[in-house]
Amino acid sequence: MEAVVIKDLCCTYDGFVAIDRVNMIVNKGEFVAIMGPNGGGKTTLLRAIAGMIKPQRGYVKVKGEIGYMPQKEHVNFEIPIKVREVVEMGIMSKKKKFSLFSKLSREEKELVNNALKAVDMLKFVERNFTELSGGQQQRVLLARAIATKPDILLLDEPFNGVDLPTQEKIIKLLDNLASEGVSVITVVHNVSPLIHHVSRIALLNRELIAYGKPEEVLTPENTAKTYGIPIPTTVCKEGYIHPLFGDIHG
Amino acid sequence: MGEVMIPFLLRAIVAIFIISINAAITGTFTVFRNVSFLVAGTAHAALAGAALALILESLGFHVPVLLGGVLFAIFAAISAGYASGRGKVGRREDTNTAIAISFALSMSLAVLFISMVREYAARVWGLLIGDLFLLSYSDLAIMFITTLLVIAITALFYRAFLYLSFDAEAAIASGVKVGLYDYLLLSTIALSVVAIMGGVGAILVFAMFVAPAAIAKRFAKSISRVFLLSFLISFSSGIAGIALSFYLPFSPGAMAAVMVSSTYFVSVFVKK
Numbered sequence: 001m002e003a004v005v006i007k008d009l010c011c012t013y014d015g016f017v018a019i020d021r022v023n024m025i026v027n028k029g030e031f032v033a034i035m036g037p038n039g040g041g042k043t044t045l046l047r048a049i050a051g052m053i054k055p056q057r058g059y060v061k062v063k064g065e066i067g068y069m070p071q072k073e074h075v076n077f078e079i080p081i082k083v084r085e086v087v088e089m090g091i092m093s094k095k096k097k098f099s100l101f102s103k104l105s106r107e108e109k110e111l112v113n114n115a116l117k118a119v120d121m122l123k124f125v126e127r128n129f130t131e132l133s134g135g136q137q138q139r140v141l142l143a144r145a146i147a148t149k150p151d152i153l154l155l156d157e158p159f160n161g162v163d164l165p166t167q168e169k170i171i172k173l174l175d176n177l178a179s180e181g182v183s184v185i186t187v188v189h190n191v192s193p194l195i196h197h198v199s200r201i202a203l204l205n206r207e208l209i210a211y212g213k214p215e216e217v218l219t220p221e222n223t224a225k226t227y228g229i230p231i232p233t234t235v236c237k238e239g240y241i242h243p244l245f246g247d248i249h250g
Numbered sequence: 251m252g253e254v255m256i257p258f259l260l261r262a263i264v265a266i267f268i269i270s271i272n273a274a275i276t277g278t279f280t281v282f283r284n285v286s287f288l289v290a291g292t293a294h295a296a297l298a299g300a301a302l303a304l305i306l307e308s309l310g311f312h313v314p315v316l317l318g319g320v321l322f323a324i325f326a327a328i329s330a331g332y333a334s335g336r337g338k339v340g341r342r343e344d345t346n347t348a349i350a351i352s353f354a355l356s357m358s359l360a361v362l363f364i365s366m367v368r369e370y371a372a373r374v375w376g377l378l379i380g381d382l383f384l385l386s387y388s389d390l391a392i393m394f395i396t397t398l399l400v401i402a403i404t405a406l407f408y409r410a411f412l413y414l415s416f417d418a419e420a421a422i423a424s425g426v427k428v429g430l431y432d433y434l435l436l437s438t439i440a441l442s443v444v445a446i447m448g449g450v451g452a453i454l455v456f457a458m459f460v461a462p463a464a465i466a467k468r469f470a471k472s473i474s475r476v477f478l479l480s481f482l483i484s485f486s487s488g489i490a491g492i493a494l495s496f497y498l499p500f501s502p503g504a505m506a507a508v509m510v511s512s513t514y515f516v517s518v519f520v521k522k
Binding site: 047050051052066068069070074076078079080082086089090092093099100101102141154 | 431
């Protein structure tokens with residue numbers, strides 16, 4: 001079943017074309033990785049799916065609720081906010097509960113706790129968000145995105161500044177969510193740790209260079225078109241194709 | 251202290267209490283939203299509004315000077331918010347750059363308008379200079395009513411203000427009308443600044459609306475403590491300023507401003 005349908009999408013910022021002629025379909029329960037160089041329009045594509053920017057041309061159709069985890073750089077670290085408050089933010093925003101006196105229902109509190117438990121951060125619930133490590137902060141932001149029980153989960157570079165054990169935990173969680181029917185779409189710079197889990201990869205450089213199964217997409221021609229140079233690959237003993245290096249966050 | 255001074259002293263203490271509530275609420279959001287310069291920007295925009303009100307008065311249309319000031323300040327705040335494009339994702343102008351340009355525009359307009367009503371210029375500049383000991387009951391009433399309004403707006407939209415200050419991108423994705431709430435927040439800050447400034451002068455407002463929250467943010471472990479600590483810092487600085495002004499030949503507002511600003515620099519040194 002189709003969860004996201006993107007047709008001939010073109011998005012611009014003040015006349016600057018960020019992405020053009022993008023056509024994609026993401027099915028329910030699919031785990032999709034979006035790759036591409038810095039400035040290639042990965043974040044723009046996520047924003048367009050989330051409905052945050054209006055397409056200049058074409059359309060995006062989504063079926064279900066969206067959970068969005070932006071890059072951590074957007075967060076204001078000057079506010080001494082508690083972990084619980086950060087995760088509550090997702091639910092409160094969706095329900096338009098903005099008053100100082102708004103309270104979460106018992107079920108909503110349960111959602112907050114479950115989301116924190118899923119990312120293994122429940123024990124930090126009363127800690128100050130700004131005092132956590134980078135990886136812990138990423139997990140809290142992920143908890144905020146999944147607390148609303150989204151049908152489509154959009155993640156913008158969720159592994160930035162995250163150590164390997166945390167990365168493994170997050171991947172396992174995303175894999176579980178996908179198997180439960182959540183469509184997971186994530187922007188990554190290095191797809192290797194995800195390659196055993198993703199169902200499809202999108203290579204994006206302003207235009208969609210390739211979209212499909214990893215072994216179909218990660219060809220020297222496609223990676224050369226995307227990054228300017230072909231990225232060598234290797235096949236692991238389980239038979240998955242791995243790019244030998246990824247680029248870094250710009 | 252002569253008994254004759256008691257009503258002036260009481261009014262000054264009540265004013266410090268009201269200013270401290272504004273410093274805690276508006277000041278904290280000014281610092282959280284990273285628009286400290288907005289306090290100075292809207293204060294000066296108010297001058298242009300006040301001057302325009304006087305021009306209209308000379309033409310036979312009565313517009314209260316403070317109302318002119320408030321409207322211009324809110325207009326300047328909204329213009330700065332629009333230019334910064336907080337409600338939009340992607341490329342945006344730095345808010346403080348937008349405020350600086352709006353500041354320059356409103357100061358130019360103020361000078362232009364004041365030159366047209368030279369005989370009333372003192373009334374316009376009077377908005378910038380106030381005295382805690384010369385407050386009238388109507389000054390206090392305006393400050394009190396504005397503060398109630400500020401409390402009500404902030405209580406009603408507290409989380410929207412917090413979310414757009416913490417992570418505007420995620421707030422937009424959640425369907426929060428960030429642009430709208432940002433205008434409301436900036437307008438509330440502008441309203442608070444001008445209403446308090448009209449009574450006690452701009453210097454005290456500049457000091458009280460930024461320094462206490464900036465100090466509190468460095469030490470507080472939670473948002474509620476930033477509010478509480480900002481209130482306590484501004485109230486104690488204000489009271490100390492009043493007390494010192496009895497012994498030193500200086501204005502209590504200026505003394506309070508010196509104290510709170512110095513505390514900020516000490517706090518930076520202590521928690522480097």
